[in-house]
Amino acid sequence: MKGPQTRNANTHRILPIVIAIVFVAAIGPTATAQVIEDFEGYSDTPALLAVWPFATSLDTVTPNPSAGTQSMYKQSFDLSLGQGSYIHRLFDPGLDLSGQSVHGWARRDPGSVDTVGFRIWAEDGSGVVCLSPIVLVSDSSWHRMDLEMVEDCSLVDTTNITRIAYQMTNYTDVTGNVYSNFDDLEIGIFVDGFESGETSSWSSTLP
Numbered sequence: 001m002k003g004p005q006t007r008n009a010n011t012h013r014i015l016p017i018v019i020a021i022v023f024v025a026a027i028g029p030t031a032t033a034q035v036i037e038d039f040e041g042y043s044d045t046p047a048l049l050a051v052w053p054f055a056t057s058l059d060t061v062t063p064n065p066s067a068g069t070q071s072m073y074k075q076s077f078d079l080s081l082g083q084g085s086y087i088h089r090l091f092d093p094g095l096d097l098s099g100q101s102v103h104g105w106a107r108r109d110p111g112s113v114d115t116v117g118f119r120i121w122a123e124d125g126s127g128v129v130c131l132s133p134i135v136l137v138s139d140s141s142w143h144r145m146d147l148e149m150v151e152d153c154s155l156v157d158t159t160n161i162t163r164i165a166y167q168m169t170n171y172t173d174v175t176g177n178v179y180s181n182f183d184d185l186e187i188g189i190f191v192d193g194f195e196s197g198e199t200s201s202w203s204s205t206l207p
Contacts, residue, residue: 033103033186033187033188034186034187034188035184035186036095036185036186036187037089037184038068038070038183038184038185039058039068039070039071039072039183040068040069040070042058042070045057045058048072051089052072052087052088052089053088054074054086054087054088055072055073055074055087056074056075057073058070058073059071059072059073059181064183064184065105065142065144065183065184066183066184068183068184071107071181071182071183072087072166072181072182073179073180074087074166074168074178074179074180074181074182075177075178075179075180076168076177076178076180085167086121086165086166086167086168087165087166087182088164088165089163089164089165090162090163091161091162091163091164092162093160094124094160094161094162095161095162095187096158096160096161097122097149097158097159097161097187098149098158098159099158100149100158100187100188101146101147101148101149101187101188102120102122102132102146102147102149102164102185102187103120103144103145103146103147103184103185103187103188104120104145104166104182104183104184104185104186105142105143105144105145105182105183105184106118106135106137106142106143106145106166106168106180106181106182107137107140107141107142107143107180107181107182107183108137108138108139108140108178108179109140109179109180109181110140111179112177112178112179112180114138115136115137115138116136116137116138116168116169116178116180117134117135117136117137117168117169118134118135118137118143118145118166118167118168118169118180119131119132119133119134119135119145119166119167119169120132120145120147120164120165120166120167120185121147121165121167122147122149122153122156122161122163122164123156123161123162123163123164123165124156124157124158124160124162125157125160125162126157128155128156128157130147130149130152130153130154130155130156131152131167132145132146132147132148132152133145133146133152134169142181142183145166164185166180166182168180
């Protein structure tokens with residue numbers, strides 16, 4: 001009489017097969033973000049106003065979003081009348097920002113109305129303007145604004161940007177005041193948003 005038959009547990013074990021696909025980009029030379037305005041070089045408010053004529057004052061008290069101790073302060077009255085709705089800086093010669101991004105930081109002072117909208121806009125030498133998406137802020141922390149030259153500025157000559165501005169909009173009370181700080185305006189290469197459909201620099205490999 002045959003004894004009970006046994007089966008090797010490994011005979012019919014299904015081994016899991018894991019396939020990992022790694023996408024690799026052939027990254028060419030890129031530039032790190034360049035800060036074009038951190039407000040640290042101004043000795044006082046008159047020096048700031050010589051470059052940013054619609055600012056209110058130089059702020060040396062409010063903590064910065066990054067390194068440094070100074071930012072630009074703006075007090076705006078009744079934005080429904082268009083008073084002080086933006087603060088700009090002129091660039092002569094114009095900046096070549098083609099294929100790049102512009103980033104900046106904004107902060108709503110607690111004394112402001114409930115919600116404030118911030119954005120960045122850029123203007124070329126012929127007066128055509130492009131705008132970043134509005135960032136709505138209802139607290140007193142720093143918030144970043146992003147203007148993408150490829151996506152947001154298709155009608156603008158991005159090789160000749162002659163003015164960059166911070167803009168604020170009163171969203172909850174058209175007669176209220178807005179008190180704001182702005183800092184760390186920077187430009188940088190927009191590495192890959194995949195918006196163009198161009199993927200030739202990307203490849204896949206099996207490890």
